[in-house]
Amino acid sequence: MKPKVYVTRRLPKVAWDELIEACDAELWDEEFPPPHEELLARVADKEGLLCLLTDRIDADLMDSAPNLKVISQCAVGFDNIDVAAATARGVPVGHTPGVLTDATADFAWALLMSAARRVPEAVDYVRAGKWNTWGLTVLLGQRVYGMTLGVVGMGRIGQAVAERARGFNMRILYYDAFRQPEAEERLGVEYRSLEEVLAGSDFVTLHVNLTDETRHMINARTLAMMKPTAIVINTSRGPVIDMDALYDALKAGVIVYAALDVTDPEPLPADHKLLTLSNCIINPHIASGTIATRTLMAQMAVRNLIAGLRGEALPNQVNSL
Numbered sequence: 492m493k494p495k496v497y498v499t500r501r502l503p504k505v506a507w508d509e510l511i512e513a514c515d516a517e518l519w520d521e522e523f524p525p526p527h528e529e530l531l532a533r534v535a536d537k538e539g540l541l542c543l544l545t546d547r548i549d550a551d552l553m554d555s556a557p558n559l560k561v562i563s564q565c566a567v568g569f570d571n572i573d574v575a576a577a578t579a580r581g582v583p584v585g586h587t588p589g590v591l592t593d594a595t596a597d598f599a600w601a602l603l604m605s606a607a608r609r610v611p612e613a614v615d616y617v618r619a620g621k622w623n624t625w626g627l628t629v630l631l632g633q634r635v636y637g638m639t640l641g642v643v644g645m646g647r648i649g650q651a652v653a654e655r656a657r658g659f660n661m662r663i664l665y666y667d668a669f670r671q672p673e674a675e676e677r678l679g680v681e682y683r684s685l686e687e688v689l690a691g692s693d694f695v696t697l698h699v700n701l702t703d704e705t706r707h708m709i710n711a712r713t714l715a716m717m718k719p720t721a722i723v724i725n726t727s728r729g730p731v732i733d734m735d736a737l738y739d740a741l742k743a744g745v746i747v748y749a750a751l752d753v754t755d756p757e758p759l760p761a762d763h764k765l766l767t768l769s770n771c772i773i774n775p776h777i778a779s780g781t782i783a784t785r786t787l788m789a790q791m792a793v794r795n796l797i798a799g800l801r802g803e804a805l806p807n808q809v810n811s812l
């Protein structure tokens with residue numbers, strides 16, 4: 492008999508086919524995530540769970556599923572999962588690093604360029620019929636080539652963003668909880684304190700995991716350290732930025748622009764005050780969203796799931812058991 496698993500959202504076909512070959516799968520086939528109580532009830536008799544970052548995977552859920560052998564997250568970030576609780580119960584947790592690095596780094600750059608050159612405002616300007624002549628001072632933005640990029644979090648994605656910055660002849664400062672000598676050597680990035688990165692950069696791009704230390708790392712105090720012409724880009728997790736402080740800073744001209752792929756909360760309500768600002772770009776958490784990348788993520792999540800069901804180490808396991 493195939494092991495019973497629960498899958499909290501539809502997967503690309505190639506990944507789903509691989510999954511149902513090995514598992515007796517039940518799918519939550521809805522656009523929105525399963526409500527928590529529903530998820531608890533559905534997982535109760537399952538041996539495996541394949542989930543997304545929108546699902547809260549807590550100790551209660553694990554206790555309600557006594558046969559659970561593996562939790563496989565279809566994302567690289569896993570702050571929605573109580574990993575300590577999983578470890579305490581001997582349950583391996585899988586995630587999908589690596590395959591989304593380039594797509595996410597490309598998108599951080601798409602946001603950086605869009606904010607620097609005010610692309611969404613320009614699109615709106617044309618659509619609103621305001622393009623009546625060529626103007627010397629219309630929609631002026633910020634220079635990118637040769638400027639200084641500040642990378643906060645020099646992991647896989649931070650390094651891929653820095654790699655792209657070399658083509659723009661940028662000086663690259665970085666802060667990370669751990670110094671990265673290999674990246675310094677390979678990419679010419681310069682290690683600085685967080686304060687020095689914020690004060691010295693024209694663009695600040697965030698690539699940290701969400702932890703107690705990084706929650707609200709960008710707040711009224713740290714925003715005030717930045718240049719008034721600074722642009723902040725966030726493709727990591729929304730709560731790394733204090734949204735109220737960001738709104739105040741953008742409104743008061745403490746910094747010039749922000750471009751966010753992630754917000755707090757998600758989704759951001761349509762009447763949120765940040766959406767009233769023309770100097771803030773907000774996207775719906777799509778940085779890894781290419782067809783190829785999402786397919787690879789799903790396949791990786793399926794392979795982690797199957798390994799866990801077989802009692803093997805997951806190819807990409809978050810916790811050591």
Ligand code: DGY
Nearest residue numbers: 565566567568591779
């Ligand atoms: C992740 O994988 O953690 C991203 O936020 C979505 O791809």
